[in-house]
Amino acid sequence: MVNIERALRFPVAEQGNFVKIIVGAVLSIIPIINFISLGYLYQLMSNIINEQQEMPEWGNFGEKFVRGFMFFIIGFIYMLIPLIVGAITGGGAAFRGGLGLLVGGYFISFIIAIVIGFLLPMALTHYVRTESFASAFDLKTIFSYISSSINNYLIAYVVIIVLCIILGIVSEIPVIGWIISILGGFYIACTACFLFGEIYRNASVSKSDSVS
Numbered sequence: 667m668v669n670i671e672r673a674l675r676f677p678v679a680e681q682g683n684f685v686k687i688i689v690g691a692v693l694s695i696i697p698i699i700n701f702i703s704l705g706y707l708y709q710l711m712s713n714i715i716n717e718q719q720e721m722p723e724w725g726n727f728g729e730k731f732v733r734g735f736m737f738f739i740i741g742f743i744y745m746l747i748p749l750i751v752g753a754i755t756g757g758g759a760a761f762r763g764g765l766g767l768l769v770g771g772y773f774i775s776f777i778i779a780i781v782i783g784f785l786l787p788m789a790l791t792h793y794v795r796t797e798s799f800a801s802a803f804d805l806k807t808i809f810s811y812i813s814s815s816i817n818n819y820l821i822a823y824v825v826i827i828v829l830c831i832i833l834g835i836v837s838e839i840p841v842i843g844w845i846i847s848i849l850g851g852f853y854i855a856c857t858a859c860f861l862f863g864e865i866y867r868n869a870s871v872s873k874s875d876s877v878s
Contacts, residue, residue: 705730714863
């Protein structure tokens with residue numbers, strides 16, 4: 667069973683980690699530069715998959731930028747799917763003048779977006795493990811990893827959603843809310859990397875044991 671308490675403590679467990687969170691949070695709000703913070707998350711997830719239970723150091727910004735850019739591209743391609751479906755169905759409904767078709771089309775797009783959002787963490791994790799861009803779209807393998815650890819995956823997914831909802835509520839606090847939301851956003855991202863990295867690693871071990 668995935669250890670939620672450990673995952674929540676992990677990003678700030680060691681001395682100096684909070685400074686790393688601050689750096690990542692600040693970089694994450696700067697356009698283009700924020701690819702570096704995504705690259706940091708890539709390295710963090712890689713550490714967890716390879717059983718290095720520690721937050722990475724900040725450095726090698728060029729490499730982090732490239733890794734983060736690839737993270738962005740993968741996420742963009744995935745989320746482009748429901749947008750295209752919504753545009754096609756919505757455009758067709760508008761052309762035919764059917765409100766029901768329009769609503770139905772956007773509902774289908776919404777459902778697809780939920781499914782994509784569910785797959786994306788494992789897709790990114792599989793990309794980190796293989797370092798192959800194509801592997802991020804290997805749906806057969808991605809579904810295999812999710813199904814082999816579906817209970818833990820669902821728990822992790824729900825935990826991240828709940829944290830995001832809480833952060834959204836806290837962000838409404840005047841003045842200090844937006845500061846908390848920036849720091850909290852990167853903290854949640856680090857927690858997600860830990861959770862899904864652990865789930866992927868455990869699933870890989872289980873697959874290896876079943877083969878042997």
